[in-house]
Amino acid sequence: MKKVQFQNRWIPYLLLLPQLSIVAVFFLWPAAEAVRASFFLEDPFGFGSTFVGFDNFIDTVSSSDYLRVTRFTVVFTFFVTFFSLGLALLLAVKADKVLHGSSAYKTLLMWVYAVAPPVAGLIGILLFDQHVGPIVDMAALVGWKMQIGVNYFDTGMAMTMVAVWKQIPVNFIFFLSGLQGISKSVQEAAAIDCRSGIRRFWTVTFPLLAPTGFFLLIINITYAFFDTFGIIDVMLKTQPGNDPITLVYKVYQDGFRGNDLGGSSAQSVILMLVVFVLTIVQFRLIERRVHYT
Amino acid sequence: MNYRTSIASLVAAAALASTSTSAFSATDISWWHAMGGRLGEVVNEISTNYNKAQDACQLTPVYKGGYEDTLTAGIASFRAGEQPNIIQVFDAGAATIIGAKGATVPVEDLLKEAGVDFNIEDYISGVRYFYADSNGKMIGMPFNSSSPIMYVNEEALEKAGVQAPKTWEEFEEIAPKLKEAGYIPLTQSHTPWIFTENFKSRHNLQFATNNNGYDGVEGTKLVFGDPIKNHFKAVKDWLDNGYYAYYGAGWGDNQTPFNDGKVAFWLGSSGSFGGISQTVQFPFSATFLPYWDAVEGAGTGTFIGGAALFAMSGKPAEENKCVASFFEYLTSPEVQYFWHRETGYVPITNAAYELAKKDGHYERTPAAEVGIKQLSLPGGDWTKGYRMGFYVQIRDVMNREYGKIFAGEASVDEAFATIEGEGNKLLERFAKTAQQ
Incomplete structure (x- = not known):
């Protein structure tokens, strides 16, 4: 194969410049600013600031609430990722087998993708409203007094359900196209060797879907961590009270509502480290088990 | 010929343009506010x-x-040098903006510089010093001022055959009858504001050291004694017995059942009056926030809630003059009365209050006077207000811990220990942000 090379050694850098400058301006600079701010306690209007060393980090980690928020974030992320991936895979496998009217099914399953997170939160509020929510009424029929916004468990569950519902279509689209990418000859060969459809799925189809699955796993963890913010904010009506919140929501709550720049910067630096470690773990450990064709 | 006429018309157009701009060269000033819904409409009408x-x-x-959101937007814009002329800041954010000396022009200085008469005695006693510094100089112009009052479902009282209570002791007596009549006796919409800050004021109890925080940020600490803890123990008992219902930290969720006619008493803002009179289908009235007769010296007035208008600094003198002229307009008795009548927020000057009385407003709607009357109740050492930094976060801690009390996850004593611990930590942190 012929190797194509640039004549001038600076041209590739020049072509990369727009991308690099966007990364620098919108990621590196704010990140550096957050690291700097996390060592100071600053007057919100910017008149005075005091260097406090690691105090912001110590205050954050030592608060009992931070531990509770962390625990909820982990549980929430696990359930959102598990259910949105699991249900989407199930729906994709079933939709893949539909012969008649398949595009109607697919459209019906995908439209939710177009719903903005705050709108999803709003729909969640209507469904789970303490006074008029139909799901609350249904729960009352089986004797469950569901109270979103008052009961910690109920609120967390409602938030998880809305977040899962919102994320299924994205996963569905990717799984479906992944399934359609598996060649018919492989499937037919497998069908000759093995009669059990379930076994065929786990031994042939699932491993071939693994690259898609791995990609979606990362996307979904990121989603549960960061992008559920809109849903949470709308469902809690910006007044969290004793309700569960995620680490990202706490950064917003302390930084934007409370104007505590130092404290919320320290929290975002911690979050940055967590994401960093998570990425390494994912690519070092999990990706080794994924086979690309 | 053609060329000449076009030149002539060009000159004429230019002349016209220049005169028209000079005729409309009004100074533009901006006002960022947080008044949505009906309140926003009234704000636009005033403007x-x-x-x-x-x-x-x-x-x-x-x-x-x-x-x-408004305060955060104001802070961000100030740091970028794009601040509005006027910003509305709420009670809990007052310490943040007043503490940042140089962010605003004290309203008293602004008015005096513009040659507008200013006398702090013109303002009703309840609002006079809430947004003032420790020397009594007014920093923010009180705007939408309200107080927590008790709204009463008259139909419920009639069915149960009881009278609206003046004290919590009286409430405890009648609550079983209301429950029997099929009503939830009590709900309230803002636990930190009504059951904490105004509990302190209504019972003339100290809320924080350093003169409730007015004398400085260094070493300010929250003060929680037995009266407030006993109050929360009582409220938890009411909750367990079905005399009180709690629907979370959101305002609307706790008001809705009252609007629907399921609740006998709802504690909310005097500023909710306009909205309630448009929605509810039953006869309602309003009365003072109850207090515990057993607490010595109780029955004093409440703090004002709501928000004030601050003139942001770094603006040309010409614009500041316009801000002063608008403040003068806003505090005129007619405009204040209009605002009071349309929204239910209290009039902030004595002259406006007199005008409302003279116009017969309170004969037509007696409930509209409850807020201002309660603010005018005799004061005490601890009814002037409070000034604490990072107070929005302290309120978040309170809301969280009160939620735990009502959910049965923490005892009253445990919850208050947490509020005191985390609240004082936040106050200590705020003291470090202040200018050295």
Whole structure:
């Protein structure tokens, strides 16, 4: 194969410049600013600031609430990722087998993708409203007094359900196209060797879907961590009270509502480290088990 | 010929353009506020009327979302040098903006510089010093001022055959009858504001050291004694017995059942009056916030809630003059009465209060006077107000811990220990942000 090379050694850098400058301006600079701010306690209007060393980090980690928020974030992320991936895979496998009217099914399953997170939160509020929510009424029929916004468990569950519902279509689209990418000859060969459809799925189809699955796993963890913010904010009506919140929501709550720049910067630096470690773990450990064709 | 006429018309057009700009060269000023819904409409009406009443200044009101969002937007814009002329800041954010000396022009200085008469005694006693510094100089112009009052479902009282209570002891006596009549006796919409800050004021109890925080940020600490803890123990008992219902930290969720006629008493803002009178289908009235007779010296007035308008610094003198002129317009008795009548917020000057009385407003709607009467109740050492930094976060801690009490996850003593611990930590942190 012929190797194509640039004549001038600076041209590739020049072509990369727009991308690099966007990364620098919108990621590196704010990140550096957050690291700097996390060592100071600053007057919100910017008149005075005091260097406090690691105090912001110590205050954050030592608060009992931070531990509770962390625990909820982990549980929430696990359930959102598990259910949105699991249900989407199930729906994709079933939709893949539909012969008649398949595009109607697919459209019906995908439209939710177009719903903005705050709108999803709003729909969640209507469904789970303490006074008029139909799901609350249904729960009352089986004797469950569901109270979103008052009961910690109920609120967390409602938030998880809305977040899962919102994320299924994205996963569905990717799984479906992944399934359609598996060649018919492989499937037919497998069908000759093995009669059990379930076994065929786990031994042939699932491993071939693994690259898609791995990609979606990362996307979904990121989603549960960061992008559920809109849903949470709308469902809690910006007044969290004793309700569960995620680490990202706490950064917003302390930084934007409370104007505590130092404290919320320290929290975002911690979050940055967590994401960093998570990425390494994912690519070092999990990706080794994924086979690309 | 053609060439000449076109030149002539060009000159004429230019001349016309220059005269028209000079005729409309009003100074533009901006006002960021947090008044949504019906309140926002009234704000726009006041602005339009102000712009019509004079032509030197052109005021543009901009709705910026909730109170917290508005303050945050103001801070961000100030740091970017793009701040509005006027910003509305709520009670809990007062310490933040007043503490940042140099962010605002004290309203008293602004008015005096513009040659507007200013006398702090013109303002009703309850609002006079809440947004003032420790020397009594007014920093923010009180705008939408309210107080927590008790709304009463008259139909419920009639069915149960009881009277609205003046004290919590009386409430405990009648609550079983209301429950029997099929009503939830009590709900309230803002636990930190009504059951904490105004509990302190209504019972004339100290809320924080350093003169409730007014004397400085260094070493300010929250003070929680037995009266407030006993109050929360009582409220938890009411909850367990079905005399009180709690629907979370959101305002609306706790008001809705009252609007629907399921609740006998709802504690809310005097500013909710306008909205309630438009929604509810039953006869309602309002009365003072109850207090515990057993607490010595109880029955004093409440703090004002709501928000004030601050003139942001770094603006040309010409614009500041316009801000002063708008404040003068806003505090005129007619405008204050209009605002009071349309929204239910209290009039902030004595003259406006007199005007409302003279006009027969309180004979037509007696409930509208409850807020201002309660603010005018005799004060005490601890009824002037409070000033604490990072107070929005302290309120978040309170809401969280009160939620735990009501959910049975923490005892009253445990919850208050947490509030004191985390609250004092936040106050200590705020002291470090202040200018050295």
